[in-house]
Amino acid sequence: MSRALHDAATGTLFGVALNYKGLLEQRLAEFEQAPYQKPPVKPVLFIKTPNTRNGHGQPVVYPKGVERLQAGPALGVVIGKRATRVSAEQALDHVAGFTIVNEFSLPEESYYRPAVKAKCRDGFCVIGPELVPVAQIADPHALDIRLFINGEVRQQNSTANLVRGIAQLIAEITEFMTLHEGDVLITGTPEGRVDVQPGDQVEIEITGLGRLANPIVAEQEAH
């Protein structure tokens, strides 16, 4: 990743589940069952732990014994200034810039509890290639997001379809916890997650943010 991004995105990596409209609609039936009985009223957060950090061009390891691995294209928002109980109106003042995130996961049957075991394998959060300052992106809610596997488009969407926009996410999260400089909000992966295999070249392109590329490699025997 670029030096600017490496220096900027040093904090906690917060994932937001179910933050694309199409995905939420697909899951509505599930939310009407026990234990929730209704769709979530607040952002459903999960954490990508520090061992998941990975960079542009670096291999992503397909773990042994795993049946499926999925890419997770997402717009990343890098916090630039400490944020506690900020309003949606002030939220963007706390953002340093934007980047691409590929939030790899093992597929889960349930969204009730994004499992550490599915989300937090080593190298499962690729961030990069650049930190693009806020001022360079005219409208972060009108960016095309495309996933390519071996050069072929396999998933596409637009940040216009976020359930909660960037300012609302920051406002709702900082109602109950402080975001710090260097924290990254992974604003969500659209519906239609795509399986990847060892040998695949996985790339994500977001308007104005460049292209984030990683090869998938099989896990080696323990050494």
Add this chain to the structure above:
Amino acid sequence: MSRALHDAATGTLFGVALNYKGLLEQRLAEFEQAPYQKPPVKPVLFIKTPNTRNGHGQPVVYPKGVERLQAGPALGVVIGKRATRVSAEQALDHVAGFTIVNEFSLPEESYYRPAVKAKCRDGFCVIGPELVPVAQIADPHALDIRLFINGEVRQQNSTANLVRGIAQLIAEITEFMTLHEGDVLITGTPEGRVDVQPGDQVEIEITGLGRLANPIVAEQEAH
């Protein structure tokens, strides 16, 4: 916290849910319902994010608008050496030492998904007062753990009642992710969590590890 602990426990804070036998037994009926239909077969992990870090003697803020806040006495295991796919037999070689953790949470109706919103408020993970080296604790699975509120014992148990012991936890977690020097395993809070109120003095004592004390204070108005 002591300098040694401050320098040692710099990494990711991993919580383990449902790791006391009495607690798991209380919850068995719940696990037989949808969506799980059976008790968890692997450790249920959650993350205490870096904003939750807090030390011995420091105030713990009772958030505004919250109905209940609970203390969470736990044995903390500080990792001393990188651990990937280690066996239970080798696991203790990767431990620097032990400490006390008070893992504060808002009570949750369900254990299906320990929510970031309930677990990750600022200052909700107190660690200390000391890092006690492994060699000083004869048997970490025979330690009394006691919670005092304003000097009165309100919860007590023993690490003899852990569902998964320390070596097994490390082995099962490092099957799928790497633990790093400075990471902390919060080995679980016993059944019978106790509510605390602003003005309370909360203390946890674990055999051989000293006493971790914190006052609960009301949240001030935004400034």
